[in-house]
Amino acid sequence: MRKRDHNVLTNAASLLVCGLLAGVVVAAAAFPAVAMSGLAAKAGAETFGALPKELTVGRAPQISYLLASDGKTPLATMYDENRRDVKFGDMSPYMPKAIIAAEDHDFYKHNGVDLNGVARAFVNNQSGANSQQGASTLTMQYVRLAIAYSATHPADVVAATEDTSARKLREMRLALQVDKEFSKDEILTRYLNLASFGNGAYGVYAASQVYFGKPPSKLKIEEAAMLAGMVKAPSTNDPTTKTGYPLALDRRNYVIDNMVKIGAITQQEGDAAKATKMVIKDKTTPNGCVATNKKEWGFFCDYFYRWWMQQETFGSTSYDRERRLKSGGYTIVTSLDAQAQNGADKAVRKNLGVNSKAARMVAVVEPGTGRVRALSVNRNFKIDDPKKPQNKLSSDPKKRSKGIRGNYPNTVNPLLSGGGDIKGYQAGSTFKIFTIVAALEKGIPLSYTINSPKQFKSEYIISPSSPAACQGPYYCPTNANESMAGVHNMWSAFGRSVNTFFVPLQQQVGAENVVKAAQKLGIEFRSNEDADFANNKEAAHQWGAFTLGVSATTPLDLANAYATLAADGKYCEPIPVQEIKGPDGKKLDVANPRCEQRISTQVARAAVDAARCPVGDRSSTTRCTGATAGNVRNIVGKPVAGKSGTTDSEKTSSLVAMTKQYSVAGIMADPDWPQTNQQMGHDTPTGINPPVYETLRDAMKGKKGIEFTPPSGKIMEGDQRSIPDVKCVDVETAKDRLRGAGFDPVVSSAKVPSSCAAGQAAGTSPNGRTIKGGVVVIEVSSGSGSNPDTPPANGGTGGGPGPGNPPGQGGRPGRNG
Numbered sequence: 001m002r003k004r005d006h007n008v009l010t011n012a013a014s015l016l017v018c019g020l021l022a023g024v025v026v027a028a029a030a031f032p033a034v035a036m037s038g039l040a041a042k043a044g045a046e047t048f049g050a051l052p053k054e055l056t057v058g059r060a061p062q063i064s065y066l067l068a069s070d071g072k073t074p075l076a077t078m079y080d081e082n083r084r085d086v087k088f089g090d091m092s093p094y095m096p097k098a099i100i101a102a103e104d105h106d107f108y109k110h111n112g113v114d115l116n117g118v119a120r121a122f123v124n125n126q127s128g129a130n131s132q133q134g135a136s137t138l139t140m141q142y143v144r145l146a147i148a149y150s151a152t153h154p155a156d157v158v159a160a161t162e163d164t165s166a167r168k169l170r171e172m173r174l175a176l177q178v179d180k181e182f183s184k185d186e187i188l189t190r191y192l193n194l195a196s197f198g199n200g201a202y203g204v205y206a207a208s209q210v211y212f213g214k215p216p217s218k219l220k221i222e223e224a225a226m227l228a229g230m231v232k233a234p235s236t237n238d239p240t241t242k243t244g245y246p247l248a249l250d251r252r253n254y255v256i257d258n259m260v261k262i263g264a265i266t267q268q269e270g271d272a273a274k275a276t277k278m279v280i281k282d283k284t285t286p287n288g289c290v291a292t293n294k295k296e297w298g299f300f301c302d303y304f305y306r307w308w309m310q311q312e313t314f315g316s317t318s319y320d321r322e323r324r325l326k327s328g329g330y331t332i333v334t335s336l337d338a339q340a341q342n343g344a345d346k347a348v349r350k351n352l353g354v355n356s357k358a359a360r361m362v363a364v365v366e367p368g369t370g371r372v373r374a375l376s377v378n379r380n381f382k383i384d385d386p387k388k389p390q391n392k393l394s395s396d397p398k399k400r401s402k403g404i405r406g407n408y409p410n411t412v413n414p415l416l417s418g419g420g421d422i423k424g425y426q427a428g429s430t431f432k433i434f435t436i437v438a439a440l441e442k443g444i445p446l447s448y449t450i451n452s453p454k455q456f457k458s459e460y461i462i463s464p465s466s467p468a469a470c471q472g473p474y475y476c477p478t479n480a481n482e483s484m485a486g487v488h489n490m491w492s493a494f495g496r497s498v499n500t501f502f503v504p505l506q507q508q509v510g511a512e513n514v515v516k517a518a519q520k521l522g523i524e525f526r527s528n529e530d531a532d533f534a535n536n537k538e539a540a541h542q543w544g545a546f547t548l549g550v551s552a553t554t555p556l557d558l559a560n561a562y563a564t565l566a567a568d569g570k571y572c573e574p575i576p577v578q579e580i581k582g583p584d585g586k587k588l589d590v591a592n593p594r595c596e597q598r599i600s601t602q603v604a605r606a607a608v609d610a611a612r613c614p615v616g617d618r619s620s621t622t623r624c625t626g627a628t629a630g631n632v633r634n635i636v637g638k639p640v641a642g643k644s645g646t647t648d649s650e651k652t653s654s655l656v657a658m659t660k661q662y663s664v665a666g667i668m669a670d671p672d673w674p675q676t677n678q679q680m681g682h683d684t685p686t687g688i689n690p691p692v693y694e695t696l697r698d699a700m701k702g703k704k705g706i707e708f709t710p711p712s713g714k715i716m717e718g719d720q721r722s723i724p725d726v727k728c729v730d731v732e733t734a735k736d737r738l739r740g741a742g743f744d745p746v747v748s749s750a751k752v753p754s755s756c757a758a759g760q761a762a763g764t765s766p767n768g769r770t771i772k773g774g775v776v777v778i779e780v781s782s783g784s785g786s787n788p789d790t791p792p793a794n795g796g797t798g799g800g801p802g803p804g805n806p807p808g809q810g811g812r813p814g815r816n817g
Contacts, residue, residue: 055143055174058150060085060194062329062583063206063285066301068336069373069578074293075334076301080326082210082285083202085583088189092219095204096188097265098228101258104138107188112139112179113172136168139175142191147174149194197227198234199284206285211239213281221265221273225255240282249278290382290412296345298381300336303372303417303556304576313590329583333591335371335576340364340662343698344376347691354380354409357395358678361416361425362666362691363555364699367563369593370572372556373662374695375416382410396673406672415671417556417574423527424552425669427654428645429497429628431549433562434518436490436610438509440603441517445718446490446610446711447623448505449775451746454478454485456500458507460544468545475544477503487746487765487775489623494643495613496626499548506547512540514547520598521561522571527552549645559665562642562656565611566663568709569604570595606711611641615657621710629683632657635693638705644682644689653680655692660706662699666692718771726778727763728756734778738764743776751782758783 063079088096100107106114114137136144144167178187197207207227208216219227229251230237237251238244253274260270286292289301305325308314314321314328324330341364348360356378364374384391384405393399394406407413414422439448460475462468470476477499479485484498493501506514515534525531530551533539543550556574564571572595580588612622616630617640628644632655642657652669668688670676681687724741726734731747738745754762762781770776 055146055178056150057146057190059329059583060149060202061327064325064328064330064332066304066332066334068334068338068341069371070338071333071579073338075297075336076289076292077285078288078305078326079285080323081202082200082206082287083193084205084329085193085203086189086205086216088185091189091192091204091216092224094221094224094259094265095192095216095219095227096185097259097262098221098224098255099138099188099192099231101225101262101264102228102255103141103231105258105262107138108184110137110179112175112177113137136171137175138191139179139187140168140171142187142194143171143174143178145191145194195231196234197230198238199240199282201285210283210285211280213283220276221256221259221269222252222276222278225259225273226252226278229255239278239280245278245280252278292381294342294345295381296376297336297341298412299377299379299414299416300334300341300372300375300576302381302412302414303375304332304334306414306417306419307576311590313588331581332577333579335366335373335578337364337373337699339701340695340699341374341376344374344664344691344695347694347698348376348378350690350694351685352378354378355392356686357392357406357408357670357672357676358668358680358686359408359415359671360666360668360688360691361555362664362695363416363559364695365556365559365563365574365663365665367566367658367660367663368570368572368595370560370563370574370595371578371593372574372576373699375556376695377415379408379415380410381412383412384410394672395670395676395678399672408672413671416554418524418526418554422554422671423530424554424557425652425654425667425671425674426549426551426647427553427558427667428549428647428652429499429502430558430643430645430654430656430665431518431551432494432497432502432547433565433607433611433643434521434523435502435506435509435514435547436494436607437521437565437599437603438514438517439490439505440606440715441599442509442513443718444505444509445714445771446606446716447718447771447774449487449489449771450493450501450504451487451744451775451777452479452485452493452498452500452504454482454500456503458503458544460503460507460511460542462544475503477545477548487777490610491613491623492625494610495624495628497614497628497644502547503544507544510541511543511546512537515540515543517599518546518551518561520571521564522574523551523553523557523561525551526554549647553667555665555667558654558656558667559658559663562611562658562665563663564598565604565607566641566658566660566708567604568601569597569599571598602711602713602715605709606715608641608708609711609716611643612639612708614644615640615642617641619708619710621716629655629657629689629693631683632689632693632696636697636700638700639707640696641708646680646682650679650681651676653682653688655682655689657692657696659696659700660708661703662696664692664696664699666695718774720769721772722769723764723767723776726761728760728781731759731761731778731780734761734764738776738778742772743770743774745778746775747778748780751780753785754779754781754783755785756781756783 061081063077063082063084065077066075068075192204196202199210201207201210204216208214208219212223237248239248256270256273259265260267289298289305292298292301308325309318309321314324344362348362352360359377361377366373391405391410394404418424455476455478457470458475461473462475464473468475479499484496488498488501525534533543560574572593577591580591609619609622612619613624614628615632616627617633633640638659640657645654654667656665666688668680683689724737726737735745752762756762758781760781762779765777
């Protein structure tokens with residue numbers, strides 16, 4: 001309806017009459033005997049004219065909606081008051097008619113104040129009648145609500161609702177002004193969006209959802225009448241209670257009769273509406289992350305909430321940010337990929353339920369955007385009821401002896417993303433990728449070879465009493481099994497997870513540079529001990545076991561670090577949203593990806609090329625000779641890269657598997673007791689591998705596999721040099737020739753048939769050409785037969801199915817792959 005033109009004389013008359021009546025009303029309240037005196041009327045007119053004419057209307061709290069990445073699937077709702085403003089045209093035409101019939105028959109006739117109604121109320125109330133009459137119009141009621149919601153101090157709220165003549169005078173004065181500024185339809189809309197309908201429902205949108213499970217546009221006559229009848233006493237007329245239902249029914253029928261009386265509906269329509277049984281859905285709108293659309297999605301929801309609370313865009317204090325979320329009326333399209341999330345939820349609980357001490361934790365990140373697509377763990381996102389606890393006693397013997405309960409099956413702790421007391425978990429040899437990155441950045445190519453012994457004596461100093469020490473205070477790691485020993489390049493060493501390759505490689509490039517590479521890719525150091533190592537260059541330089549995974553991390557950090565590599569070195573801050581719209585429909589920039597190039601494209605591609613080996617994949621350039629999780633490629637069915645990891649005594653196990661579209665990281669640990677005596681498995685029904693590769697497989701269903709771009713140039717082969725001919729010379733001479741040509745000679749312990757004399761050099765492995773500074777193995781002649789024309793490249797044999805268990809460093813648990 002268009003805004004009406006107001007007659008100036010009519011408005012002036014209204015002001016004068018209201019002022020005179022106001023004096024009477026005030027006087028009647030305080031001095032009944034002189035209520036009709038001229039003095040009272042004069043005082044009333046003067047007082048009324050001095051009242052404020054402008055109504056400051058603050059926006060009432062609005063519910064915020066969280067949706068999955070498709071923009072349709074509900075994730076959660078968050079609110080202080082369950083309210084969502086709707087336009088007049090989005091309501092059933094019966095709703096405004098019903099509220100007029102219930103509260104203000106002459107709404108379209110008066111100018112905000114019903115002068116006849118004021119007079120009738122005064123006469124009735126002075127007559128001593130049993131029932132007291134009010135004279136508040138819908139416009140005056142709207143003014144009252146608007147003042148209360150715009151109040152900045154509790155006292156103002158009280159003043160807006162207390163039953164005094166002063167409050168009524170102010171409402172009258174402001175109602176006249178509101179009626180001039182807004183159309184009747186707009187006043188009705190504003191009122192119906194503010195009014196309380198009980199059961200936590202504020203405004204007609206929430207009320208129609210709570211009581212009838214439908215939008216307000218679909219309300220029928222009897223439903224609109226019931227809602228209109230509730231606004232006067234929503235608690236008394238509550239149709240969801242046994243005592244309130246008949247009262248609500250009577251009130252509904254009263255409103256229907258009035259709708260007939262004012263001509264809003266016909267008598268026939270009214271009779272049919274009254275004959276309709278009142279069916280109440282009682283669908284209280286869920287609130288918060290403990291009431292997500294799917295209970296398994298609570299951990300993602302909680303991650304979103306923690307992210308929101310860190311964004312200064314939404315306020316300078318945590319209080320402001322929370323109020324904005326729960327009152328701001330945002331529509332938030334999160335990054336949750338329902339397909340990936342459902343796959344993860346199913347996989348982490350398969351063969352290992354919520355009552356397991358071991359937590360299977362899986363995080364999924366999208367390379368190139370940092371959008372978190374799934375977070376899942378075999379736990380219930382739920383606050384354990386201290387009066388009726390479901391959680392078992394802690395697996396930590398010390399805590400259990402004190403009666404402290406663990407976090408299974410129920411927890412709201414950020415197990416997957418870290419925060420508070422959650423510092424992370426050791427991820428084993430998944431950290432070797434950071435050594436590869438640091439080495440590549442130093443110009444060391446993938447084909448660089450190192451002779452990896454059974455045990456490597458490093459230059460890192462640790463306590464002589466440590467089981468990882470040898471020959472005094474030196475850190476001396478070993479491999480999972482002896483067959484891993486031999487000459488390896490980065491492809492074969494990463495594929496087989498050879499500890500005695502990566503510790504010397506880290507030593508060569510500097511452990512501090514490996515730590516720096518991890519930080520650039522997104523690894524945070526949440527524990528004080530880890531942070532002390534990482535933030536002190538000298539301490540980091542001595543962090544010998546870092547490459548084997550001694551630092552605690554989270555599944556989310558690990559997934560994002562590998563996602564950075566899949567995105568050709570572009571790091572993106574993990575983010576749980578795709579789009580955020582305010583109540584005005586405008587998009588907020590805070591939802592945009594926050595990315596920057598952290599390492600070069602060629603370094604990232606080369607690292608990924610090596611990472612294809614552990615998961616059974618190959619590229620045109622990859623030279624793999626082993627795989628610790630070699631079945632991943634066939635299960636996912638798309639080009640993949642990744643790495644497995646294990647810690648001492650298998651206290652944790654981990655696996656990362658990624659495509660160009662998704663990076664999935666899983667860690668299995670006991671969050672209650674890091675020193676658990678339980679072994680965390682890998683490719684077993686209750687291990688960590690199945691939930692990782694099944695999540696990736698399910699996320700990729702229906703999506704085209706994208707090939708990783710292989711690296712090019714010297715980053716693979718480096719500076720190639722010709723290997724000198726040392727055939728049939730003595731071993732010492734052969735070593736001198738190789739050193740002189742810039743190679744690192746190693747004498748093979750095994751002898752080969754050769755035409756050369758026994759003990760002489762029979763040849764080299766490799767022969768022909770290899771990288772400058774690389775290892776060249778001198779084959780020793782057994783003195784009989786002839787040597788093969790082409791010795792096997794790279795040397796080394798063996799390589800078991802899983803990572804080993806090297807001792808720790810400096811009292812810190814060791815790591816393996």
